[in-house]
Amino acid sequence: MNSRYVGYLMSLIPMAALGPVAAQEVVAPSSAAQSQSAPESTIQVTRDVGAMGKLCLGEIYLDGKVVAELDRGQSYSTKVSPGSHTLRGAPALNTWLCKRFYSAPQMQQAQLTIDVPVGANLAYRYGFTSSGVPSLTAAGP
Structure with missing residues (x-):
């Protein structure tokens, strides 16, 4: 890279100098893309505040991927597509x-x-559970 451009490329632009995007530069989503997107659903997982397991974070997995580490009393919420999903909770084995x-x-x-x-x-x-086994249950009515 040419050294005379390094300072220019790394300079910050003050927020006051920025303007709105011109209307002709905004790309509207195509109607085909809008009709293909399915309505989203929400899944929320809340970690209990009980004494069992209190020294371990709880890892929450959605469809095989870690999505959150919850301490007691914390919640995680995410949007998902309708259909079948696998939800899993496990103690984080980091201690x-x-x-x-x-x-x-x-x-x-x-x-x-x-x-x-x-x-x-x-x-x-x-x-x-009271015997220390991890538990994941539906909440509410």
């Missing part, structure tokens, strides 16, 4: 104590396969 108590296969996870209806708002609770 010696969590590895010691939750490394056995029966203690590692709680998993649900859920069918998400169009436009639904679904709520779930992640926590631990």
Whole structure:
């Protein structure tokens, strides 16, 4: 790269110097793209505040990917497409104590396969049973 342009490329532009995007430069989404997008649904997972498992963060997985690490009392919410999804909660094995108590296969996870209806708002609770086993259950009525 030519050194005379480095300072120019790395300069910040003051916010006051910025203007709105000209109307002719805004691209409207095509009607085909709008008709293909399905209405979204919402999944919310709240971590219980009980004493069991309190020293471990809870990892929340959606369709096999970690989407959140929850401490007691925290919630995670995301938009999803309608259809079948796998929701899983597991203790984060990032500390010696969590590895010691939750490394056995029966203690590692709680998993649900859920069918998400169009436009639904679904709520779930992640926590631990009185015997310390991870639990993921539907919340609400």
